[in-house]
Amino acid sequence: MNMELWTEKYRPPTLGGIIGQESIIESLTKFVETNNVPHCLFAGPPGTSKTTAAMALARDLFGDTFGRNFMELNASDERGIDVVRNQIKTFARTVPAGDAPFKILVLDEADHLTSDAQHALRRTMESYAASCRMILICNYSSRIIPPIQSRCAIFRFPRLNNDAIGERVQFIAKKEKVALDATGKDAILYLAEGDMRFAINLLQAASSAGEKVTETVVYAIAGKANPKAIREMLDLASEGDYEASLENLRSLVYQQGVSPVDLARQMHRELLRMEISESQKMAILEKSAEVEFRIGEGASGEIQISALLAHMGLEQGQP
């Protein structure tokens, strides 16, 4: 069986192949055109093209000498000061190969570097800037010390929008000859929440059985509830049909195996979209936050969520 990950197989090799993130890609393309790249900091949530963009930038810039002028280190493997003293310095101080103006070092997951390592890095960034430019990648820029931030051009990668993810998922489905229907695609977009990697992995997992990828298949493989089922449960509770809403809850937990933590989070998401009065919504959201916290602390999911449903019924009729 071919176990190749589609996220790697379909990682765009060049800046031109990256979908979405237009303004960032525009700036990076200018760097390539002018043959000049400052030290950069890429920050943003998972699966939003940070590593892809860093590699594509270097590939576009170096062409044939990419292999000799580019190095990627993952700071979550080696987080201490030794990695800066040894690997980073050794790479940074040697002259670039071919006619490349400088080398590029990508430090992925740089927010995992210890504070000592980050302090050592700031000297290296300055001393060897002529021969090496760094691209630091992180999820949270607040974990990068200010002196490093001030040495970098900062790019914040937002979550990808549904158009970008939908386009890519459909492209891959076509290439891989996966039958993906509209409900399956919408389910992938709902669950991915702007994370391209998650969307592609979900498509690959959902298609592994060789069947048509529908919303039922996608929600089942992700172990999440169909938002329509959640919505129905919430509507029943707010209309005062408590028994029926409990039936739905039991079906989600016992028959579909959705975990209570996920259920509480999905309920929160649907509550935000319900058409009820602002004051009712606020009262229920407050309760829902409490329920989510208690479930996280180990309280029984079924008891907590049924209490929330009861609360919704009681709120009914309130101004």
Ligand SMILES: Nc1ncnc2c1ncn2[C@@H]1O[C@H](COP(=O)(O)OP(=O)(O)OP(=O)(O)O)[C@@H](O)[C@H]1O
């Ligand atoms: N804009 C994009 N266009 C097409 N594919 C993309 C795009 N962004 C991400 N991908 C796909 O998603 C995968 C994950 O993206 P990437 O590794 O760039 O995420 P990341 O932002 O570095 O996430 P993390 O913070 O988790 O490391 C890539 O291998 C690629 O297949």
Ligand SMILES: [Mg+2]
């Ligand atoms: Mg990455």
